[in-house]
Protein backbone atom coordinates (compact mmCIF):
# COMPACT_ATOMS: atom_id res chain seq x y z
CA UNK A 614 0.00 0.00 0.00
CA UNK A 615 1.31 3.39 -0.81
CA UNK A 616 -0.47 6.50 0.43
CA UNK A 617 0.15 9.92 -1.11
CA UNK A 618 0.30 13.31 0.59
CA UNK A 619 -3.05 14.79 -0.43
CA UNK A 620 -3.23 18.60 -0.53
CA UNK A 621 -6.80 18.74 -1.86
CA UNK A 622 -8.97 21.70 -0.82
CA UNK A 623 -11.91 19.34 -0.29
CA UNK A 624 -12.87 16.60 0.02
CA UNK A 625 -9.52 16.25 1.67
CA UNK A 626 -7.29 13.87 3.54
CA UNK A 627 -8.54 12.15 6.70
CA UNK A 628 -6.41 10.84 9.57
CA UNK A 629 -5.04 7.43 8.57
CA UNK A 630 -5.93 5.99 11.98
CA UNK A 631 -9.58 6.86 11.37
CA UNK A 632 -9.59 5.24 7.92
CA UNK A 633 -8.09 2.08 9.39
CA UNK A 634 -10.74 1.91 12.12
CA UNK A 635 -13.47 2.37 9.52
CA UNK A 636 -11.96 -0.41 7.43
CA UNK A 637 -11.76 -2.76 10.43
CA UNK A 638 -15.42 -2.13 11.24
CA UNK A 639 -16.70 -2.17 7.68
CA UNK A 640 -18.35 -5.60 7.70
CA UNK A 641 -19.24 -5.86 11.37
CA UNK A 642 -19.75 -2.75 13.48
CA UNK A 643 -19.49 -3.47 17.18
CA UNK A 644 -20.79 -7.03 16.98
CA UNK A 645 -23.93 -6.10 15.03
CA UNK A 646 -22.93 -8.12 11.97
CA UNK A 647 -23.65 -5.04 9.84
CA UNK A 648 -21.81 -2.06 8.43
CA UNK A 649 -22.90 1.35 9.75
CA UNK A 650 -23.79 2.02 6.09
CA UNK A 651 -26.51 -0.60 6.28
CA UNK A 652 -28.15 0.36 9.56
CA UNK A 653 -31.43 2.06 10.23
CA UNK A 654 -30.87 5.55 11.55
CA UNK A 655 -33.51 4.74 14.18
CA UNK A 656 -31.68 1.62 15.37
CA UNK A 657 -30.24 1.01 18.83
CA UNK A 658 -26.79 0.70 17.27
CA UNK A 659 -26.88 4.03 15.42
CA UNK A 660 -28.40 6.20 18.15
CA UNK A 661 -25.23 6.32 20.28
CA UNK A 662 -23.18 7.15 17.18
CA UNK A 663 -25.02 10.41 16.45
CA UNK A 664 -25.31 11.26 20.16
CA UNK A 665 -21.59 10.79 20.64
CA UNK A 666 -20.80 12.95 17.59
CA UNK A 667 -22.90 15.75 19.04
CA UNK A 668 -21.36 15.38 22.49
CA UNK A 669 -17.88 15.53 20.97
CA UNK A 670 -18.66 18.69 18.97
CA UNK A 671 -19.97 20.28 22.18
CA UNK A 672 -16.92 19.23 24.14
CA UNK A 673 -14.22 20.13 21.61
CA UNK A 674 -15.79 23.45 20.60
CA UNK A 675 -17.01 24.30 24.13
CA UNK A 676 -20.50 24.93 22.75
CA UNK A 677 -22.62 26.82 25.32
CA UNK A 678 -25.88 25.16 26.47
CA UNK A 679 -28.08 27.68 24.71
CA UNK A 680 -26.87 26.51 21.29
CA UNK A 681 -28.14 23.58 19.21
CA UNK A 682 -25.74 21.36 17.28
CA UNK A 683 -27.27 20.10 14.04
CA UNK A 684 -26.12 17.64 11.39
CA UNK A 685 -27.69 18.68 8.09
CA UNK A 686 -27.23 17.96 4.40
CA UNK A 687 -26.81 20.13 1.33
CA UNK A 688 -23.28 21.29 2.12
CA UNK A 689 -22.10 24.76 2.98
CA UNK A 690 -23.92 26.05 -0.09
CA UNK A 691 -27.36 25.19 1.30
CA UNK A 692 -26.53 27.23 4.39
CA UNK A 693 -26.26 30.32 2.18
CA UNK A 694 -30.04 29.97 1.72
CA UNK A 695 -30.99 28.67 5.17
CA UNK A 696 -29.27 31.56 6.94
CA UNK A 697 -31.14 34.10 4.79
CA UNK A 698 -34.53 32.33 5.03
CA UNK A 699 -34.42 31.81 8.78
CA UNK A 700 -32.73 34.99 9.99
CA UNK A 701 -33.86 37.60 7.45
CA UNK A 702 -37.30 37.98 9.02
CA UNK A 703 -37.50 41.35 10.78
CA UNK A 704 -36.04 44.15 8.65
CA UNK A 705 -35.07 41.82 5.80
CA UNK A 706 -31.63 43.50 5.75
CA UNK A 707 -28.27 41.84 6.17
CA UNK A 708 -24.63 42.96 6.19
CA UNK A 709 -22.03 40.90 4.32
CA UNK A 710 -18.26 41.27 4.23
CA UNK A 711 -16.99 40.29 0.79
CA UNK A 712 -13.73 38.36 1.02
CA UNK A 713 -13.86 36.11 -2.03
CA UNK A 714 -15.85 33.48 -3.83
CA UNK A 715 -17.71 31.85 -0.93
CA UNK A 716 -18.70 35.13 0.71
CA UNK A 717 -19.88 36.43 -2.67
CA UNK A 718 -21.94 33.33 -3.31
CA UNK A 719 -23.56 33.60 0.11
CA UNK A 720 -24.43 37.26 -0.49
CA UNK A 721 -25.76 36.51 -3.98
CA UNK A 722 -28.01 33.76 -2.61
CA UNK A 723 -29.42 36.06 0.08
CA UNK A 724 -30.13 38.68 -2.59
CA UNK A 725 -31.76 36.05 -4.78
CA UNK A 726 -34.08 35.23 -1.88
CA UNK A 727 -35.13 38.85 -1.49
CA UNK A 728 -32.83 39.97 1.31
CA UNK A 729 -31.65 43.56 1.17
CA UNK A 730 -27.91 42.86 1.15
CA UNK A 731 -25.39 45.51 2.18
CA UNK A 732 -21.79 44.73 1.26
CA UNK A 733 -20.28 46.71 4.13
CA UNK A 734 -16.64 45.93 3.26
CA UNK A 735 -14.71 44.17 0.53
CA UNK A 736 -11.16 43.19 -0.29
CA UNK A 737 -11.88 43.09 -4.02
CA UNK A 738 -9.49 46.03 -4.58
CA UNK A 739 -6.52 43.73 -4.04
CA UNK A 740 -7.88 40.52 -5.49
CA UNK A 741 -9.23 39.36 -2.10
CA UNK A 742 -5.70 38.86 -0.82
CA UNK A 743 -6.51 40.24 2.64
CA UNK A 744 -9.31 40.49 5.23
CA UNK A 745 -10.74 44.01 5.61
CA UNK A 746 -10.71 45.39 9.14
CA UNK A 747 -14.29 45.92 10.30
CA UNK A 748 -14.11 46.26 14.07
CA UNK A 749 -17.77 47.07 14.53
CA UNK A 750 -20.98 46.39 12.60
CA UNK A 751 -23.99 48.57 13.35
CA UNK A 752 -27.40 49.11 11.78
CA UNK A 753 -30.88 47.58 11.60
CA UNK A 754 -29.59 44.32 10.16
CA UNK A 755 -31.22 40.96 10.84
CA UNK A 756 -27.75 39.43 10.76
CA UNK A 757 -24.15 40.06 9.73
CA UNK A 758 -22.25 37.50 7.67
CA UNK A 759 -18.59 36.61 7.30
CA UNK A 760 -16.62 33.79 5.70
CA UNK A 761 -14.06 33.11 8.44
CA UNK A 762 -11.54 31.18 6.33
CA UNK A 763 -11.46 31.79 2.60
CA UNK A 764 -10.55 28.45 1.09
CA UNK A 765 -9.80 29.75 -2.40
CA UNK A 766 -8.04 33.01 -1.51
CA UNK A 767 -6.14 31.54 1.45
CA UNK A 768 -7.18 34.24 3.90
CA UNK A 769 -8.48 34.04 7.46
CA UNK A 770 -9.91 36.49 10.00
CA UNK A 771 -7.55 37.31 12.83
CA UNK A 772 -10.37 39.06 14.70
CA UNK A 773 -14.11 38.73 15.23
CA UNK A 774 -16.15 41.82 14.33
CA UNK A 775 -18.19 43.31 17.19
CA UNK A 776 -21.86 43.22 16.21
CA UNK A 777 -23.68 44.03 19.47
CA UNK A 778 -27.21 42.64 19.16
CA UNK A 779 -26.87 41.72 15.51
CA UNK A 780 -26.39 37.94 15.21
CA UNK A 781 -23.06 37.19 13.57
CA UNK A 782 -23.06 34.28 11.11
CA UNK A 783 -19.78 32.68 10.07
CA UNK A 784 -18.96 30.09 7.44
CA UNK A 785 -16.20 28.02 9.03
CA UNK A 786 -16.24 25.23 6.44
CA UNK A 787 -12.50 25.23 5.92
CA UNK A 788 -11.27 26.06 9.44
CA UNK A 789 -13.67 24.25 11.76
CA UNK A 790 -11.75 22.76 14.69
CA UNK A 791 -8.43 23.90 13.25
CA UNK A 792 -8.23 26.29 16.20
CA UNK A 793 -10.28 27.23 19.27
CA UNK A 794 -13.20 29.56 18.50
CA UNK A 795 -15.47 31.42 20.94
CA UNK A 796 -18.89 30.10 19.88
CA UNK A 797 -20.67 32.61 22.13
CA UNK A 798 -19.63 35.45 19.80
CA UNK A 799 -21.74 33.98 16.98
CA UNK A 800 -25.41 33.44 16.20
CA UNK A 801 -24.72 30.68 13.70
CA UNK A 802 -21.54 28.82 12.80
CA UNK A 803 -21.62 26.27 10.04
CA UNK A 804 -19.23 24.01 8.18
CA UNK A 805 -19.48 21.52 5.38
CA UNK A 806 -17.62 18.53 6.79
CA UNK A 807 -15.49 17.55 3.80
CA UNK A 808 -12.63 19.97 4.48
CA UNK A 809 -11.67 19.28 8.07
CA UNK A 810 -14.11 16.87 9.67
CA UNK A 811 -15.35 13.96 7.61
CA UNK A 812 -16.15 12.80 4.09
CA UNK A 813 -18.65 14.93 2.12
CA UNK A 814 -22.31 14.65 3.05
CA UNK A 815 -22.85 16.28 6.41
CA UNK A 816 -22.92 19.95 7.36
CA UNK A 817 -22.33 20.92 10.95
CA UNK A 818 -24.54 23.81 12.13
CA UNK A 819 -24.23 25.44 15.55
CA UNK A 820 -27.10 27.83 16.17
CA UNK A 821 -28.13 29.95 19.15
CA UNK A 822 -31.54 28.75 20.31
CA UNK A 823 -33.27 32.15 20.17
CA UNK A 824 -32.55 32.26 16.41
CA UNK A 825 -34.49 29.06 15.76
CA UNK A 826 -37.77 30.42 14.49
CA UNK A 827 -41.00 28.75 13.46
CA UNK A 828 -41.74 31.70 11.21
CA UNK A 829 -38.98 31.80 8.60
CA UNK A 830 -39.50 33.84 5.43
CA UNK A 831 -42.69 32.89 3.56
CA UNK A 832 -42.28 29.90 1.30
CA UNK A 833 -39.33 28.41 3.18
CA UNK A 834 -39.39 24.64 2.67
CA UNK A 835 -39.73 22.46 5.78
CA UNK A 836 -36.31 20.96 5.12
CA UNK A 837 -34.71 24.43 5.03
CA UNK A 838 -36.19 25.46 8.37
CA UNK A 839 -33.71 25.07 11.26
CA UNK A 840 -36.58 24.37 13.67
CA UNK A 841 -37.50 21.21 11.77
CA UNK A 842 -34.09 19.72 12.45
CA UNK A 843 -33.61 21.20 15.92
CA UNK A 844 -36.91 19.73 17.15
CA UNK A 845 -36.02 16.31 15.74
CA UNK A 846 -32.38 16.23 16.95
CA UNK A 847 -31.21 16.07 13.31
CA UNK A 848 -33.39 13.00 12.69
CA UNK A 849 -36.36 14.60 10.92
CA UNK A 850 -35.41 12.58 7.88
CA UNK A 851 -32.58 10.13 7.24
CA UNK A 852 -29.32 11.81 8.23
CA UNK A 853 -26.06 10.96 6.42
CA UNK A 854 -25.41 8.12 8.87
CA UNK A 855 -22.06 6.85 7.68
CA UNK A 856 -20.57 10.32 7.38
CA UNK A 857 -21.68 11.13 10.92
CA UNK A 858 -20.01 7.92 12.09
CA UNK A 859 -16.71 8.95 10.45
CA UNK A 860 -17.13 12.46 11.85
CA UNK A 861 -17.37 10.98 15.35
CA UNK A 862 -14.12 9.10 14.82
CA UNK A 863 -12.36 12.23 13.53
CA UNK A 864 -13.56 14.16 16.59
CA UNK A 865 -12.07 11.51 18.89
CA UNK A 866 -8.84 11.71 16.90
CA UNK A 867 -8.82 15.49 17.43
CA UNK A 868 -9.38 14.99 21.16
CA UNK A 869 -6.52 12.50 21.36
CA UNK A 870 -4.29 15.05 19.64
CA UNK A 871 -4.95 17.88 22.05
CA UNK A 872 -8.39 19.14 20.99
CA UNK A 873 -8.80 22.51 19.28
CA UNK A 874 -5.70 23.87 21.05
CA UNK A 875 -3.67 20.88 19.91
CA UNK A 876 -4.87 21.35 16.34
CA UNK A 877 -3.91 25.04 16.41
CA UNK A 878 -0.39 24.19 17.56
CA UNK A 879 -0.03 21.49 14.92
CA UNK A 880 -1.46 23.75 12.20
CA UNK A 881 0.69 26.73 13.14
CA UNK A 882 3.78 24.58 12.96
CA UNK A 883 2.89 23.31 9.47
CA UNK A 884 1.79 26.70 8.12
CA UNK A 885 4.85 28.51 9.50
CA UNK A 886 7.11 25.95 7.88
CA UNK A 887 5.49 26.52 4.49
CA UNK A 888 5.10 30.32 4.70
CA UNK A 889 8.66 30.74 5.97
CA UNK A 890 9.88 28.88 2.94
CA UNK A 891 7.64 30.86 0.56
CA UNK A 892 8.71 34.20 2.08
CA UNK A 893 12.39 33.32 1.78
CA UNK A 894 12.15 31.94 -1.76
CA UNK A 895 12.96 34.02 -4.82
CA UNK A 896 11.15 31.46 -7.00
CA UNK A 897 7.84 31.05 -5.12
CA UNK A 898 5.63 33.54 -3.31
CA UNK A 899 2.45 33.33 -1.22
CA UNK A 900 -0.54 35.30 -2.53
CA UNK A 901 -2.24 36.13 0.78
CA UNK A 902 -1.04 39.15 2.74
CA UNK A 903 0.64 38.74 6.11
CA UNK A 904 -1.86 39.34 8.88
CA UNK A 905 -4.65 37.66 6.89
CA UNK A 906 -3.09 34.33 6.09
CA UNK A 907 -4.94 31.06 6.42
CA UNK A 908 -3.39 28.19 8.35
CA UNK A 909 -5.39 25.79 6.19
CA UNK A 910 -5.15 26.89 2.56
CA UNK A 911 -1.93 28.25 1.10
CA UNK A 912 -2.11 29.51 -2.49
CA UNK A 913 1.24 30.33 -4.08
CA UNK A 914 2.71 31.45 -7.40
CA UNK A 915 6.06 31.08 -9.12
CA UNK A 916 8.29 33.85 -10.46
CA UNK A 917 6.78 33.16 -13.88
CA UNK A 918 3.45 34.62 -12.68
CA UNK A 919 4.24 38.21 -13.54
CA UNK A 920 0.77 39.50 -14.29
CA UNK A 921 1.96 40.23 -17.81
CA UNK A 922 -0.63 40.05 -20.60
CA UNK A 923 2.07 39.02 -23.06
CA UNK A 924 1.05 35.73 -24.73
CA UNK A 925 4.50 34.15 -24.48
CA UNK A 926 4.76 35.07 -20.78
CA UNK A 927 1.30 33.61 -20.10
CA UNK A 928 2.18 30.41 -21.96
CA UNK A 929 5.40 30.07 -19.92
CA UNK A 930 3.47 30.62 -16.68
CA UNK A 931 0.99 27.89 -17.57
CA UNK A 932 3.74 25.53 -18.66
CA UNK A 933 5.55 25.91 -15.32
CA UNK A 934 2.39 25.51 -13.25
CA UNK A 935 1.37 22.39 -15.18
CA UNK A 936 4.87 21.00 -14.81
CA UNK A 937 4.86 21.63 -11.07
CA UNK A 938 1.54 19.88 -10.54
CA UNK A 939 2.53 16.94 -12.72
CA UNK A 940 5.97 16.40 -11.20
CA UNK A 941 4.64 16.86 -7.66
CA UNK A 942 2.02 14.17 -8.30
CA UNK A 943 4.71 11.85 -9.60
CA UNK A 944 6.55 12.45 -6.32
CA UNK A 945 3.44 11.50 -4.31
CA UNK A 946 2.25 15.07 -3.59
CA UNK A 947 -1.20 15.34 -5.12
CA UNK A 948 -3.99 17.87 -5.73
CA UNK A 949 -1.77 20.95 -5.76
CA UNK A 950 -3.34 22.68 -8.75
CA UNK A 951 -4.44 26.19 -7.82
CA UNK A 952 -7.95 27.54 -8.17
CA UNK A 953 -8.37 29.21 -11.54
CA UNK A 954 -9.26 32.55 -9.88
CA UNK A 955 -5.92 32.77 -8.08
CA UNK A 956 -3.82 30.76 -10.50
CA UNK A 957 -0.61 28.98 -9.58
CA UNK A 958 -0.80 26.30 -6.93
CA UNK A 959 -2.59 25.76 -3.64
CA UNK A 960 -1.61 23.50 -0.76
CA UNK A 961 -4.47 22.76 1.60
CA UNK A 962 -2.97 21.62 4.88
CA UNK A 963 -5.98 20.73 6.99
CA UNK A 964 -5.82 19.06 10.43
CA UNK A 965 -5.11 15.61 9.01
CA UNK A 966 -2.09 16.74 6.96
CA UNK A 967 1.13 15.93 8.77
CA UNK A 968 4.24 18.09 9.24
CA UNK A 969 6.08 15.36 7.33
CA UNK A 970 3.75 16.00 4.38
CA UNK A 971 4.51 19.72 4.45
CA UNK A 972 8.26 19.06 4.73
CA UNK A 973 8.07 16.72 1.74
CA UNK A 974 6.30 19.45 -0.22
CA UNK A 975 8.93 22.06 0.67
CA UNK A 976 11.76 19.68 -0.29
CA UNK A 977 10.06 19.13 -3.63
CA UNK A 978 9.63 22.89 -4.11
CA UNK A 979 13.31 23.52 -3.43
CA UNK A 980 14.27 20.98 -6.03
CA UNK A 981 11.75 22.34 -8.53
CA UNK A 982 13.03 25.90 -8.05
CA UNK A 983 16.61 24.79 -8.63
CA UNK A 984 15.66 22.98 -11.86
CA UNK A 985 13.46 25.69 -13.35
Ligand SMILES: *Cc1c(COP(=O)(O)O)cnc(C)c1O
Pocket residue numbers: 623687688689690691715760762763764784785786787805806808
Ligand atom coordinates in the same frame (compact mmCIF):
# COMPACT_ATOMS: atom_id res chain seq x y z
C1 LIG B 1 -16.16 24.37 0.23
C2 LIG B 1 -16.77 25.58 0.82
C3 LIG B 1 -18.13 25.87 0.66
C4 LIG B 1 -19.05 25.04 -0.16
O1 LIG B 1 -19.30 23.86 0.44
P1 LIG B 1 -20.23 22.74 -0.22
O2 LIG B 1 -20.31 21.77 0.91
O3 LIG B 1 -19.52 22.23 -1.42
O4 LIG B 1 -21.53 23.37 -0.53
C5 LIG B 1 -18.63 26.99 1.29
N1 LIG B 1 -17.84 27.80 2.02
C6 LIG B 1 -16.52 27.55 2.17
C7 LIG B 1 -15.70 28.48 2.99
C8 LIG B 1 -15.95 26.44 1.57
O5 LIG B 1 -14.65 26.20 1.73
